[in-house]
Amino acid sequence: MTKDGARPSARPRLSREIVLQAALRLVDEEGLDALTMRRLGQELDRDPMALYRYATSRAELLDGVAELVLAQLDMPTDVPDWQAQLRRTAHDFRQLALAHPNVVPLIVTRPLATPLALRPIGTLRPLEQMLELLVRAGYTPVRALHVYRSYWGLLHGHILNELQEVVVDPEETDALLRLGLHRLPNKDFPRLRGLAKALLAGYDGAAALDESLDLLLSGLTGDTPAPRKVRARKA
Amino acid sequence: MTKDGARPSARPRLSREIVLQAALRLVDEEGLDALTMRRLGQELDRDPMALYRYATSRAELLDGVAELVLAQLDMPTDVPDWQAQLRRTAHDFRQLALAHPNVVPLIVTRPLATPLALRPIGTLRPLEQMLELLVRAGYTPVRALHVYRSYWGLLHGHILNELQEVVVDPEETDALLRLGLHRLPNKDFPRLRGLAKALLAGYDGAAALDESLDLLLSGLTGDTPAPRKVRARKA
DNA sequence: ACCTGAACACCGTTCAAGT
DNA sequence: ACCTGAACACCGTTCAAGT
Numbered sequence: 001m002t003k004d005g006a007r008p009s010a011r012p013r014l015s016r017e018i019v020l021q022a023a024l025r026l027v028d029e030e031g032l033d034a035l036t037m038r039r040l041g042q043e044l045d046r047d048p049m050a051l052y053r054y055a056t057s058r059a060e061l062l063d064g065v066a067e068l069v070l071a072q073l074d075m076p077t078d079v080p081d082w083q084a085q086l087r088r089t090a091h092d093f094r095q096l097a098l099a100h101p102n103v104v105p106l107i108v109t110r111p112l113a114t115p116l117a118l119r120p121i122g123t124l125r126p127l128e129q130m131l132e133l134l135v136r137a138g139y140t141p142v143r144a145l146h147v148y149r150s151y152w153g154l155l156h157g158h159i160l161n162e163l164q165e166v167v168v169d170p171e172e173t174d175a176l177l178r179l180g181l182h183r184l185p186n187k188d189f190p191r192l193r194g195l196a197k198a199l200l201a202g203y204d205g206a207a208a209l210d211e212s213l214d215l216l217l218s219g220l221t222g223d224t225p226a227p228r229k230v231r232a233r234k235a
Numbered sequence: 236m237t238k239d240g241a242r243p244s245a246r247p248r249l250s251r252e253i254v255l256q257a258a259l260r261l262v263d264e265e266g267l268d269a270l271t272m273r274r275l276g277q278e279l280d281r282d283p284m285a286l287y288r289y290a291t292s293r294a295e296l297l298d299g300v301a302e303l304v305l306a307q308l309d310m311p312t313d314v315p316d317w318q319a320q321l322r323r324t325a326h327d328f329r330q331l332a333l334a335h336p337n338v339v340p341l342i343v344t345r346p347l348a349t350p351l352a353l354r355p356i357g358t359l360r361p362l363e364q365m366l367e368l369l370v371r372a373g374y375t376p377v378r379a380l381h382v383y384r385s386y387w388g389l390l391h392g393h394i395l396n397e398l399q400e401v402v403v404d405p406e407e408t409d410a411l412l413r414l415g416l417h418r419l420p421n422k423d424f425p426r427l428r429g430l431a432k433a434l435l436a437g438y439d440g441a442a443a444l445d446e447s448l449d450l451l452l453s454g455l456t457g458d459t460p461a462p463r464k465v466r467a468r469k470a
Numbered sequence: 471a472c473c474t475g476a477a478c479a480c481c482g483t484t485c486a487a488g489t
Numbered sequence: 490a491c492c493t494g495a496a497c498a499c500c501g502t503t504c505a506a507g508t
Contacts, residue, residue: 036481037481037482037483038480047492047493047494048494049483049492052483053491053492057483058481058482101347104344105340105344105347108395109344109395111395112340112399116399117415117416117418117419118414119415121419124424124427127427128423128424128426128427131426132426135426141426141429141430141433142433144426145430145433145434149396149443150443150450153389153392153393153395153396154388154389154392155392156392156395156396157387157388157389157390157391157393157395158388158392160343160388160391161387161388161391163347164346164347164351165351180350180351180353180354183352184352184359188363189359189363190363191367191370192363192366195366195376195377195380198376198377198380199351199352208385212388214454215385215454216450219450219453271499271500271501272501272502273499273501282475283501284473284474284475284502284503287502288472288473292502293500293501293502
């Protein structure tokens with residue numbers, strides 16, 4: 001209850017969680033550029049300077065937003081079929097990315113600005129969980145790290161591909177595409193122009209992801225003691 | 236020869252090429268944030284507004300920088316061994332990315348903001364070349380498009396992985412890592428902490444890229460008429 | 471027609487002044 | 490000790506005024 005009862009729902013007590021959720025909402029609705037200290041302060045009905053209590057810079061705010069999204073990714077670690085689990089998590093990641101397309105640039109590029117060990121804990125948890133899963137499946141820790149890198153690279157590569165196909169206004173896709181392809185010199189881009197129909201038909205992201213996973217998992221099968229449940233071997 | 240002979244080498248006549256090259260130099264040396272209209276104008280000894288002749292906005296300038304780097308990637312299209320060519324181009328891309336790490340975020344994320352057909356022509360050329368290569372190898376155009384997507388996704392995923400391992404100051408790597416790992420709760424991150432030694436040992440990017448390529452290319456072998464030279468089949 | 475630069479509407483962040 | 494907000498040093502971009 002505030003002194004004047006004019007704003008019943010505004011001005012909740014702040015916390016890092018609340019600040020980051022507001023930041024995520026802003027990014028989802030209006031894009032990365034809309035996330036400024038001043039704008040976010042306005043959104044939370046606070047002096048922009050108050051936000052520096054919860055994030056020491058705008059960059060940390062961006063990290064926090066990426067972390068908030070990735071924290072929703074949970075990988076159970078004691079499952080009978082670890083390959084199926086990797087597949088499931090991949091699709092979870094995809095759904096998360098599609099739900100927050102404006103956050104994807106942060107997810108894929110923010111880590112470049114932060115050495116692994118200094119990264120927000122929420123972004124390190126999937127790594128730890130996957131290492132655990134793979135070690136229980138019989139991999140050595142070092143091998144597990146390699147597999148993790150291939151897997152994560154695959155997810156990042158896939159989602160960057162898929163989001164390129166999404167056009168903001170679906171009604172305009174066709175026109176834009178024709179316009180764009182028409183602009184290309186026929187002499188220099190015969191193949192691309194020939195693919196107009198296929199490009200207009202769109203892209204089955206889930207299927208493409210599964211195909212990539214098939215490849216990765218088939219590459220892994222010759223690599224591990226057994227395709228399913230296995231005792232973890234410990235030194 | 237200027238009116239006062241004080242600046243012999245400054246103030247070259249501008250062109251899009253020259254503007255973009257200066258922009259790239261700025262990004263390489265000082266990072267993406269240093270690339271502002273005002274700063275670039277200063278670098279070229281021009282009124283910042285003059286730059287709007289060569290790029291209609293800062294966003295287009297960013298696209299131009301990514302384009303300038305990617306334009307250096309050339310994929311010969313009439314080679315006997317197309318798989319070897321894909322491998323070669325992958326390593327060329329890797330070297331290009333390592334030479335311009337600050338541009339990598341642009342390369343992987345700018346396409347998200349621009350529908351395929353409206354992209355700068357320089358970023359479309361590798362696509363066209365690869366389609367040509369694959370069609371000559373015997374793939375249908377649509378299948379070639381799928382392969383292109385997997386391949387490009389692989390390259391993006393890989394380079395994002397590899398650049399994460401690079402730390403600005405190599406001397407500090409060790410300390411930073413120990414510090415960072417120590418910060419992680421042992422209870423929650425046993426696997427990650429156990430990998431400290433492997434993480435400190437670093438990352439052989441070229442080898443990791445080759446392994447990923449092995450997987451992709453092996454997945455492709457069952458897929459195409461012949462492993463090497465082949466007549467293009469036309470309808 | 472082309473170019474210039476003043477002006478507008480913003481930024482992130484510091485820090486002195488308040489409580 | 491904590492919080493506030495004025496102030497600093499920047500931004501991208503528009504547009505009127507010059508040539």
